[in-house]
Amino acid sequence: MKKKLIGIFLSVVMIASMVTGCGSADTGAGQEGSAGTKESSTAEQEESADSESGEEEDAEEESTGDDRLVIPVSATVTNLNPLLESMAEGAFQLSPFADELYYVDQDEIRYYLAESCEASEDGLTYTLRLKDGLKWHDGEPITADDVIFTADCNADTDNGAGYTNTVFVGEEPVKYEKVDDLTVSFTLPQPSASYLEVLGKLQLIPAHAFDGNTDIVSAEANLTDIGSGPYKLSAFNDGESLVLERFEDYYGDAPQIGSIVFQVISDPSAQEVAFKNGEINYLLASSDATVEGFKDVDGAQVHQLGEGRVKYLAWNKYCATWEDRDAVKALFAALDQKEIVDGAYGASMGIPANTIFSNQNLFYDESLKGYEQDLDTAKELAEKSGLSGKTIKLHYNTDRSYMEETALLIQQQLKAIDVNVEIEGIDANGFFDVVFTDKADYELYLNEYAAIGDPDSVVAGMYDGTWGVNVDTSEEILDLFKQGRETTDMDKRAEIYKELQQKAFDEYLVYPIAYPNYCFITSSDLQGTEHYTTTPVFEDYTKLYFE
């Protein structure tokens, strides 16, 4: 009897494992199917088997009459609400899906959802006017009510929405009012020169989809088609892909490519393989080797843009090691910036930094000289200040590129002044808890910040105590930041910020290491990429087309 039971059990287990074994196939077939898939899959197989360089892969796409741009990403968006999707990778995927109001570039303003945005004389009131006839993806009109709703959601800080800086200046709230169906006015508590730029980046969400309820964090609408951009939702497979398709009622130029696909391929090498096989059309270079590997290769175009970030080495002002400023001077003089940039970044991935502003910032002072290595002085000062012979601790963020290599190079270089560096990497979500405190138990950290457009946003926050609380910013520099914020005249601001950069250099505020480059590679049939000079790409997807 028992034997029989075992037999039955055994066969059940076997069958179960067989069923689950086939399960992987079932899940594939089980998803909502689209027509003509068999054909395209076989065509694709042959293609990927044949083409080494990935030049001809869209021969097959043209034959289906609907071309698509496939972009690899390391993870899918967490949801489709641009207010909640604050990770850079997610924002990147939502850019064809949700339009911003307007974009302030170095010398022009490009308008998207907004028709205009004007500041009052005193710099306290901004009047935003939307374009007429805008539509959400569901066909409803985009109006001033949506702007008000979006602002309300940002003002409800429980949401942790990503554009909170549009409704607060400092800790003070901004007042906003509907003027008419397409116009909203924003009144600031104090002048803020960067507000124009900040407001422009705002992406709207539809009030009707959320029933006007500003408690949006777990709303189901976050996973639905709530966009305003040139591409609307086609399919979202969490952890796998986000498929967007052309939005026919788009107000701007008609999108030229049929669909945009963000496909999860987390490993950079796997991305590169997929690019070479023609499975994807875009590749964000992860290292110099990748860029070199695609230079002068048929079927690939290499693009290089300044990323608008500053990577820097900072010393912790609370740490006793730096009480004697000569120790800081010794540290700065001991470092060989060129070797760090060459070694960690390679020729194409970054350029040496000379100021605390990036080369993509307004008012960046190109003429300023960076810190130069001077080993004799370094040794002398290190001896004098007692830095020699010490063991110091350096933290870096393991989730940021080039940090590890930079840390290693610094470790090696400081051996020359007899300083032993202990390196400890911390991942992104623990990093700032450790680094931005008044603790004195570590000496150095490597960090980076976004520095694009107006310096009076993140850059100022890094030094005025908002974020980098342990940077030794002098009263003078703080005052210059304040002046810069309150001045509306551009020429005057340029002077203020020039002086500020010089001051920061003189005071050994931080050691700016590099301005990283944003290098990406596209398949050669993708055209229209030359329109983009800002990161992250692509600001306007309607300009892209396949040849």
Next chain:
Amino acid sequence: MKDLIMKRLAQMAVVFVIVSMFAFSIIYFSPGDPLYLYTSPSVSTYKMSEEQLDDMRASLGLEGNVVQRYIDWAGKMLKGDWGLSISNHQPVKKQILDRLPNTIGLMGAALVLSVLLAIPLGLLAGYHKNKWIDNLISAVSYLGISLPAFWFGIMLIIVFSLKLGWLPSAGMRTIGVESALDVIRHGILPVIVLSVNNTAVFVRYIRSNTIEQKEEEYVMTVISKGVPRMQVLLRHVLKNCLLPIITIVGMNFGTLITGSFIVESVFGWPGLGTLCMDAINSRDYTMIMGITVLTCIVLLIGNFLADILYGFADPRIKQGKEAQNG
């Protein structure tokens, strides 16, 4: 037997509670803040005040001490509410269940492949003990248990995807293609990598079992009666190997789960492993707990079945029973 099973089930429940407490406290005490998105300058452009952050913690259920939060969490869990993910505020249960079929598919396919490969190879090696074929199979199976899985995966991608272009390098399906064939094509490399270790373990197990069985008296008797050797091998030896194989499958469940996490990260397979890695990186503690609890249950059941079956398979117990019956 029934008593034994009941007792084991009770023990399992205790173990489970302890493990979940342990898991919960580890995550509770781990550094890093799920709210770092709102406090880190590399992501956010607005720095929230402490009050605003506290409000937010409250609304996400991130306040209170570890005991309160555990009781809260466990109470909801018992009612089937796995909570909301911290990072995207969607129900954890739904997200896990969405990904689960992908992982089960991968693991199931790997398991089936391992068993199907291991049975003939193991029998062959055991039957021809110390002949060249045995040596070859043994050598390969040694390689199998000694390969670092992720490294092997990357090497396979280079060869089969980059150099030969036969198979896709990552993901689970080609965008826009909805066919089972496509999923299978994507699954080939991950399944191979995931099954290598288990296949090797199973082969070795079946081999030594075959050697033992071959020398058992009854096999000798059957052979002496003139039954063809192949038939003996399949009918008697294999039959007596099957139960132990299932036992060992149960015991190896842990390796399989761990393996699938690694394989999924290498191949970008949208399963539980990648979900879990993302959750760890964003300190999404409800999600981590959900996945931990699920894998823990699976492991417990696997070990439990293995134990029970081992009881059946153990010759001493079997003999005792036969004596009773006779």
Next chain:
Amino acid sequence: MDRRAMKKIFFSNKMTVICAVLLLLVILASLLAPLSPYDPDAVNVAERLQGMSGRHILGTDDLGRDTFTRALYGGRVSLLVGSAAMCVAVLAGTFIGTVSGYSGGRIDMVCMRIVDIFLSVPSLLFIIVVYAFMPRNIMTLVLMLASFSWTKVARVVRAQTLSLKERDFVTAAKALGVSRGRIIWRHIIPNLMPQVIVAASLSIANAILDESALSFLGYGVQLPMASWGSMLQSAQQYILHNPILAVVPGTMILITVLCFNVMGDMLQQILDPKLVK
């Protein structure tokens, strides 16, 4: 079985001898690593990512460090981590296994449930979560690796203790009033040695593999120290352009783990009379 017979069997198996020689070579090379003209941590930006050459036999990595030298030093770390984890696992496993098996009853129950707890936790997941908040150093790594491998040793040891406990010499000792601790120490443990050695060998192999998996996921040893696992991890970025950076440490792991596995298995066969026949 006497020592000479064991030796004979050991040397009669070609595979075992080859593995033993290979392992010795790897260990020796790691120990002699300082003889290399290069500093394993010294960066040389001018010579980054070079292929194989007379100057650098296995090329250089992304910071211009000599791959061969780093592989040798990496071997030290990997072997050290592996054997330290093994020692901890074997000590803990033997202790709990013998006490549990010999005492039986409630102690046995509790011990085995503890083993169950460890077995029912997805080990990798736990190591990662725990590692995220423990200070990252070799000690932690070793303890983490050991904490999930001692259970195997404990199970084997317990089973063996259960059967040894019934043997005449133990019964005799008991009758003479020898204390429990002494019996375990004097009579049980020496007779467990064969099983323990086998378990130790397999556990080193696993520890080295696990360490590399952890490094791959970014939870390995501290910079600039290299283990084979961390070398693999940093090579991943360059795997398409400089595959040698991944091939070298990968092969080293493979060879070492393979040798430990084969040796462990062969030892088992030598020590297990049933299979020696």
